[in-house]
Amino acid sequence: MFWALFVAFAQVMGEGQQGWQPNPELVKALSQRRPDVIYDEAKVPPYTLPDPLVCLDGTKVTTPELWWKKRRPEILELFRTQMYGRAPIGRPSEMTFEVFDLDRNALDGKVTRKQVRILFTGKPDGPSMDLLIYLPNHVQRPVPVFLLLNFSGNHTVHSDPAIRIKPIWDRAKGQQVMPSEDTRGSSPSIPVEKIIARGYGVATAYYGDIAPDFPDSFRHGVFAAFDKLFGEKRPPDAWGAISAWAWGLSRAMDYFETDADIDARRVVVLGHSRLGKTALWAGAQDERFAIVISNNSGCGGAALSRRRYGETVAIINKAFPHWFCENFKRFSNREDEMPFDQHMLIALIAPRPVYVASADEDLWADPRGEFLAAKAADPVYKLLGTEGLPVQDMPPLNRPVMGTIGYHIRSGKHALTEYDWERYMDFADKHFKRATGKP
Structure with missing residues (x-):
């Protein structure tokens, strides 16, 4: 039910294309510099996201119990075996x-x-x-x-x-x-x-x-x-x-x-750029992290791969062949064959608070794709009893939104700035004060 409502709304609203819009001059300049890369929203191909609330065998997830017992473990295993790779389990005994x-x-x-x-x-x-x-x-x-x-x-x-x-x-x-x-x-x-x-x-x-x-x-x-x-x-x-x-x-x-x-x-795990991808994957696996924050993490992090906007799976695998497991290379230029996308990575963090942030001039990281991934994780957060992402449209520049899922896009370039930090501490205040009454 949640996913059907989300898809229906996305179709009506043009998949979150209200609110922030990229600078047309920047889009033009980047497109001329890299004509092989999509920077024009009109060139984003049609795509269908996997439903985070439908299991691989077609079972629909309608209760939190089914999410925890079946769907979440299989999504986690997909990311482990097909994208990030399997790490040694747990704390080393000799550490x-x-x-x-x-x-x-x-x-x-x-x-x-x-x-x-x-x-x-x-x-x-x-x-x-x-x-x-x-x-x-x-x-x-x-x-x-x-x-x-x-x-x-x-x-x-x-x-x-x-x-x-x-x-x-x-x-x-x-x-x-x-x-x-x-x-x-x-x-x-x-x-x-x-x-x-x-x-x-x-x-x-x-x-x-x-x-x-x-x-x-x-x-x-x-x-x-x-x-x-x-x-x-x-x-x-x-x-x-x-x-x-x-x-x-x-x-x-x-x-x-x-x-x-x-x-x-009350530990907040945070990362910028490739380390934003890292923070999301750490938070998805390790439920001890109370809040997870992605700053400008882009492709392989918070941005939807199927949009093929800015950096793509093929580009990232060629430039950084050591970041992901070998299996992930099979999806270069074949994003629609992936049994997952990055909204499902964010959903793995539920019901813990997660914050995704973008930058206005960082089109390589696909700000809209980052927002849409957070939005597409919302049905899982709602199923688990949280407020999820409290907006339907991508917010304007420098207008943060904070539910259990938080998001902002700020002025400026690909960086971790004091503006970002202030918003992240506001987000931590919101959630830690709720639990304890003080920061």
């Missing part, structure tokens, strides 16, 4: 945590800083991840926390001289390099002081600690340590880099559950 830095009066006494080395195999010479944590000192413990991976090393997110600098991967050369001191605070996409002032903690780790981001990555990081679990040869459903990074986020959650300063029941 250990080493708190190598603890300062309860950091940043002029306003913050408790912790740095934790997570040894995935328990061995000092094995793969490990440095987790940098800032917690506000002015709020009662335990503290709700935003968790996200970063692109360039923990030392780049803040100028704090105590943050350990360690080697990062040079993606072009496929080797590790030691950053210089002058790179501290060079990528300020995490406004630590503003997050702390709102009463939230923030934790981050360098994604290259988990696995490097280049085609030959399977010889390094967690792949080198754990691929032996799959046998002598990697099977076609073995984890790709996005699945590995998502697995690393769950290992950070394993640590949070041991730290009395952190409220492990």
Whole structure:
């Protein structure tokens, strides 16, 4: 019933083409630059989305019980075997945590800083991840926390001289390099002081600690340590880099559950761009994450693949062959054959709150496709008793909407901005206050 109503409304309203519209001059310029890529909405081919509430055998999902027992597990398995790849299950038995830095009066006494080395195999010479944590000192413990991976090393997110600098991967050369001191605070996409002032903690780790981001990555990081679990040869459903990074986020959650300063029941997992894809996949699999946020995640993240708008399955598989499992390559230029689409990834997070955000100038990531995926997940959220997405049409620029599903499209380019952060903290306030009465 929910899906029939959604499809009927989409047909009447032109699939959400009210509200925001892309700049025609930008569409023209991008189309001229890449005539092989769809940037004109009129060129989006007709498509039919798989119904998230109809099982593979045709059974219609009409109760929450059937969703949890049958449909959700089969959707999860589809994404595991056909797109992101299958990761090792659960916390490694040998994994250990080493708190190598603890300062309860950091940043002029306003913050408790912790740095934790997570040894995935328990061995000092094995793969490990440095987790940098800032917690506000002015709020009662335990503290709700935003968790996200970063692109360039923990030392780049803040100028704090105590943050350990360690080697990062040079993606072009496929080797590790030691950053210089002058790179501290060079990528300020995490406004630590503003997050702390709102009463939230923030934790981050360098994604290259988990696995490097280049085609030959399977010889390094967690792949080198754990691929032996799959046998002598990697099977076609073995984890790709996005699945590995998502697995690393769950290992950070394993640590949070041991730290009395952190409220492990109120952890928000967030990601930007390829790490937005990662956050969605982590949140879909690991129900311990209370809120899931995708920032400009595009193709392979929140955007509907069947629209073929901006970056496509074929383009992403060619440019980043290590991100997904080998099976996913079968769907290059064959999106209509996929037994899933990204609305079903968002639906896997239900009934937990999820937020999808786009940027006005980031047409490569298909902002409308991101909104439509959130909208198409709404029937599952409604079935599970939530308010879902409280709008039918794509909202205007800089006009966020926040139900159990949240969405905004803001001015500007592909980035994680302070505007985005303020909206995400508003969203966390809305849902955490509902449960606890205070942030």
